[in-house]
Amino acid sequence: MEQGDRKLFVLDTNVLLHEPLAIYSFEEHDVVVPMTVLEELDQIKDRKRDISREARVAIRALEDAIGGSTTPEQIVQGVPLSGGAGQHAASGHLAIFPDHQIDFTTGALPGDCNDNRIINTALHLQQQHQPRSVVLVTKDINMRLKAKGAGMAKVEDYRTDQLVDDIRFLTKGFHCYPGNFWQQRDLLATTGHGQHTLHQVPRHELGDAPLSINQYLIDETSDFCGRVQAWSEDSVSILDLGRQHLLHQHAWGVTPKNIYQGMALQALLDTDIDLVILTGPAGCGKTILAMAAALELVVEQKLYERIIVTRSTPDLAESIGFLPGTEEEKMMPWLASVTDTLEVLHKNDVNPGGSMNYIMEKANIQFKSINFMRGRSIQNSVVFLDECQNLTASQIKTMITRMGQGTKLICCGNLSQIDSNYLTAVTSGLTYIVERFKDFEGSANIYLNGVVRSRLAEYAEAHL
Structure with a gap:
């Protein structure tokens, strides 16, 4: 492991918990796993938490x-x-470093906690392998700060599964053109397919905005609203939907309050x-849009x-075991937002409780x-x-791969309300699937722009 042109990556425990096969993600570079990391994985693997599975997978991958x-x-x-099937091409080396046997030099961090021992290991390797580049990889922000303060030249977050560098660049699922869409663009052809109308528009007429399948297109002044059905370097096929048509949709008594909700409801139905x-x-x-559409599809249609x-x-459902009742009764506190929504949908009934x-x-x-x-394999369900x-990305993958024939999956989330210790807006699994599925013809993504709950909620979202 003396090749000067290859980096040496020292992995923290949380990297392997976030991505158990992370050792294969560093291509031609070498990877070091301190013995302290193995001890932490050993302590986690038997816990009654979902994260214990990630620890076991990481241990098996190392073996x-x-x-x-x-x-x-x-x-x-x-x-x-050597990366296995489906893994990144890994041509570097993997080493297990016996950090317990090292008498760290003066100036290292006190070895009374595991984080300090891992940082000391990285500092030791940095000194031992000079001038080779040694990088400590951890998802713990405080640990990155401590390592830099202790003299570690290179400390990084694990970003292999990070598809965007700034959440502002995350695709919103729609693009708004200034002015009137049709007054500024030429049309190649218009064809009818049953109740649908498709327009062929030259690709260069749509500007430099990135396009994806099922992306919505709107403008500022006209009734135009379309959805990209297919596109190439020469032309784009647009399904004509119409703004007024979207705004007058109904699902379980719910109508859209703005065009963004209209696009979302169209995709849901x-x-x-x-x-x-x-x-x-x-x-x-x-x-409320998701539940209204689900009820419309299941009960009405x-x-x-x-x-x-x-x-x-929280803690991936470890604490729900202490709540009384069946599985569904245990989940009720966490799903109060859904039951609240059902109450809103039936608040005008003669007997709202009976209706629910x-x-x-x-x-x-x-x-x-x-x-x-x-x-599980879930069939014919919403x-x-x-x-x-x-x-995380792996947890959402687990959910998506459960979906069987005839099943529709609705994923909702707010990237400004992340509770996980090791996730940020750019590393969240929600961000990951938005980017990964933007070119899949069977998916649609819509960013609902605007708060419609109340003027108090709207003001709080804008000013707090």
């Missing part, structure tokens, strides 16, 4: 990479890495779209058999814990996954 016939000397010096991602500030209407509601919970009970039975609404979704901003 597979090292192999059974490797000598202790080879493990310390580094064994060649379109059975050709299997995944709908709704983002936006608190009070923009994500939950009878296109699906049931509604399954789930969401992330009837609808929950009629629509077969089930409240499920996200912990018990792994291994699945509503709320508070997605607190899930």
Whole structure:
């Protein structure tokens, strides 16, 4: 591991918990895992938390990479890495560093906590391998600050799964053109497909704005609203929807209050779209639109058999075991936003309580814990996954891969309300799926711009 042109990455425990196969993500560079990290993984792997699975997967990945016939000397010096099927091409080396055997030099951090021991290991390797570049990789912001203050030249966050550098550049699912859309653009052809009208527009007429499948296009002054059906370097196929048509949609007595809600409701009611991602500030209407559309599709149109509601919970549902009742009763405190929405949808009924009970039975609404979704195959259902901003990319992948034939998944979240210790707006699983699915013909993403809950909520969102 003396190649000067290759970096040496020292991994913290939280990197392997965030991405258990992170050792394969550094291409031709070498990876060092301190013994302290293995001890922390060993302590976590038996906990009754979902994160324990990530620890076990990381331990197995390390064992597979090292192999059974490797000598202790080879493990310390580094064994060649070879990425398995579906993994990044890894051609560097992996080493397990025995940091307990090192008498760290004067000036190192006190070794009374694991973070300090990992930082001291990185400092030791930095001194030992000069002038080679040694990088400490951790998702702990405070640890990065401590490492820099202790003399670590290079400290980085784990960014392999980070698709955008700034949340402002995250695709919103729509693009607004100034003025009147049709007065400034030429039309190649217009064709009718049943009830739908498709326009072919030259690609250069739409400017430099990035386009994606099922992206909505609107303008400032006319009734135009369209959705990108297909595009190439020469032309773009636009499905003509019409602003007024979107604003006059109905779903379970709910009508859109603005064009953004109109675009969201159109995607929610379109059975050709299997995944709908709704983002936006608190009070923009994500939950009520999702539940109204789900009830419309299940009860009125009878296109699906049931509604399954789930969401992330603090500590990934460890604490719900202390609540009384069945699984659904345990989940009720976390899903109060959904039950509140159902109350709003039926507040004008003669007997709102009876209406809610009837609808929950009629629509077969089930409240499920996200912990018990792994291994399931959900068919012919509308699945509503709320508070997605607190899930990692791997956790959301677990949910999406549960969806079977005839199932529609609705993901909602607010990237400004992340509760996880190790997630930010750019590393959230919600951001990850927005970017990954923007070119998938069976998905649509809409950022609901504007707070409609109340003038108090609107003012708070703008000024607090």
